[in-house]
């Protein structure tokens with residue numbers, strides 16, 4: 003897919019936060035959503051990361067601008083979550099999550115230090131600005147890459 007990035011100026015990164023709205027169990031929804039995302043995103047060359055916990059989502063989508071826009075439009079029509087807040091939507095120079103059509107992590111007690119680093123006591127991602135959301139997602143992503 004590298005060659006397809008010849009339109010590098012067309013690479014975009016969108017970060018948004020949302021809140022689980024049911025029905026059912028957020029963890030089960032996370033599994034279903036990630037499975038669908040891996041399949042769909044591969045087809046449109048979108049990569050990214052989905053962080054979940056406390057009934058909240060924080061997602062990073064990156065890829066060709068049109069693909070990111072269309073993927074986000076589809077996501078925003080999904081009734082399993084609500085209160086979508088766009089935190090960042092910018093041209094990107096490179097991909098952070100190039101190996102993952104959708105990486106994911108479920109936050110747990112062991113992640114408290116990471117949250118504190120970006121000024122959160124609880125996982126309430128809608129209040130983050132783009133810099134802090136980026137830091138949180140890339141830190142969690144790096145840890146996954148290291149296998150930690």
Ligand SMILES: Cc1cc2nc3c(=O)[nH]c(=O)nc-3n(C[C@H](O)[C@H](O)[C@H](O)COP(=O)(O)O)c2cc1C
Pocket residue numbers: 020035038039040042043052059061063073076077078079080082083104
């Ligand atoms: C928090 C959240 C994140 C999602 N992320 C993606 C995604 O990255 N890519 C995707 O195709 N669908 C994503 N979805 C699912 C879409 O909203 C939609 O259900 C899906 O694209 C439909 O795919 P299907 O027609 O193959 O079932 C997400 C849904 C939620 C609730």
